[in-house]
Amino acid sequence: MKVQLIFRTARLPVPHRERLADMSDVSLTAIAAICDGNRGIGKNKELPWPFLKEDYEFYTGICMATRDPNKQNGVITGRVGWEAFPDSMKTHPRLSTVVTSTTLSADEPFCRGVARDFDEAVQMFTRAKDKDGVENIYILGGRVNYEHAVTDPRCRRLIITRIFQDFDADVFFPEFDHVFRRISDPDIDDRIREDPVTGIKFRFEVWEKI
Numbered sequence: 774m775k776v777q778l779i780f781r782t783a784r785l786p787v788p789h790r791e792r793l794a795d796m797s798d799v800s801l802t803a804i805a806a807i808c809d810g811n812r813g814i815g816k817n818k819e820l821p822w823p824f825l826k827e828d829y830e831f832y833t834g835i836c837m838a839t840r841d842p843n844k845q846n847g848v849i850t851g852r853v854g855w856e857a858f859p860d861s862m863k864t865h866p867r868l869s870t871v872v873t874s875t876t877l878s879a880d881e882p883f884c885r886g887v888a889r890d891f892d893e894a895v896q897m898f899t900r901a902k903d904k905d906g907v908e909n910i911y912i913l914g915g916r917v918n919y920e921h922a923v924t925d926p927r928c929r930r931l932i933i934t935r936i937f938q939d940f941d942a943d944v945f946f947p948e949f950d951h952v953f954r955r956i957s958d959p960d961i962d963d964r965i966r967e968d969p970v971t972g973i974k975f976r977f978e979v980w981e982k983i
């Protein structure tokens with residue numbers, strides 16, 4: 774992760790300097806799978822659609838891949854999402870998770886920390902003493918964290934799995950096509966694919982902040 778210190782921070786008191794340094798070149802990416810029609814992402818604390826093996830492998834592959842084998846990826850998730858994390862993600866050596874929650878205690882096991890709001894969660898990866906071991910910061914939901922991600926200037930990319938079928942949902946991804954535009958990324962194959970078990974069609978998309 775590149776963090777660039779900007780000149781005008783030099784004479785500020787340390788807490789202010791640290792906050793401005795956090796804002797300089799931190800890049801956040803949100804990853805979500807959404808229904809094409811209603812932007813549904815969740816239902817009864819689960820995904821609205823049946824398990825899609827290829828999408829799960831795509832999502833975990835991105836979260837767990839680092840170019841530098843000595844670094845981790847930071848991921849930010851809400852409490853409900855965290856409670857649904859499989860143990861393999863909670864304990865994965867390449868993942869360092871901050872959970873946003875106002876109710877979990879600070880010593881929640883397996884995570885890097887519990888943050889009381891979105892900014893505190895980002896800071897847990899970007900403070901000077903923390904940033905060097907972190908390569909990417911991914912926002913993994915849920916609704917409130919995605920709303921922050923879409924409006925926060927530090928969030929420059931969305932990686933979306935678009936599900937070409939509508940499912941009943943009780944949690945929705947915010948509107949984003951007024952602030953992001955779809956781009957082609959040579960590393961991500963954006964052909965429409967079909968799950969062999971369910972027949973559900975879906976596509977991986979990359980969007981960047983306009």
Ligand SMILES: NC(=O)c1ccc[n+]([C@@H]2O[C@H](COP(=O)([O-])OP(=O)(O)OC[C@H]3O[C@@H](n4cnc5c(N)ncnc54)[C@H](OP(=O)(O)O)[C@@H]3O)[C@@H](O)[C@H]2O)c1
Binds near residue numbers: 804
């Ligand atoms: N399709 C996808 O890509 C995708 C991705 C993620 C989740 N989901 C689905 O979405 C649903 C979960 O999303 P959700 O929005 O209901 O739950 P969530 O964000 O995972 O958890 C909600 C709880 O997290 C805490 N929280 C979240 N954001 C916070 C913030 N910025 N600051 C402080 N606390 C915060 C609060 O916990 P406290 O009550 O402890 O304060 C809140 O009650 C599930 O159905 C899940 O399967 C889908």
